[in-house]
Amino acid sequence: MTDLVRYGAPVGSFIVAIVALYISVRLNRRQRQITRLEIARNLHGELISDSAIKDRHTLGTIHWQNRSxxxxxxxxxxxxxxxxxMLWRFERLHAGRKVLLEENGNAHDIALTILDNQIRxxxxxxxxxxxxxRAKLTESDKKDPVFDGAYVDSFGELCRSLAATSDEDSRKKLRFHTNNSETCLCACHKVNPRPPLPGQNTRAAVS
Ligand SMILES: [Zn+2]
Ligand SMILES: [Zn+2]
Structure with missing residues (x-):
């Protein structure tokens, strides 16, 4: 009995320590997953915030109406x-998604899968x-070029990275407009071009 107490106590402590370590690892993993899901949620939020909705309305009406x-x-x-x-929002999204990818050894976990499904x-x-x-901005004033090179490159990187884990249909859509030899399937190309609305202030129109 004495030996049992003598040897049993350290063994019991060892088991308690192992269980504590196991729980700690599980909690850390759980906490890490919660943190990654929260980051993914915030990244998606970039595209659907109130200010993004206004900017998307401004661009969307011109795009979908095919208006100058x-x-x-x-x-x-x-x-x-x-x-x-919008370019800067996608740049931030791309940077954050890249960190999530690299932090997880370039493998998709639940946070990245959810994020990709939300943003695709x-x-x-x-x-x-x-x-x-961009074409319409250039056309409306050829003396005032659009200097967007690095941001467009960043968006292209996001498209290619997203395409790597997308199905064939999505991959095609993410490749369109990378050069002029491809035909875009976007419905805007079926809309007859419309002239500009003189003096229209789009931001004031949605606020
Ligand atoms: Zn198109
Ligand atoms: Zn289009």
């Missing part, structure tokens, strides 16, 4: 602001939106 941008009044400036604001349609939509809005 007025060079008069405040419209061109508003569209330019919304265009860059938005990114696909903006492959055409950015292309068309």
């Amino acid at each position: 941008i007025s060079s008069k009044g405040g419209e061109r400036g508003d569209v330019m602001c919304a265009y860059f604001a 349609t938005h990114v696909q939509e903006y492959v055409c939106t950015f292309h068309e809005i």
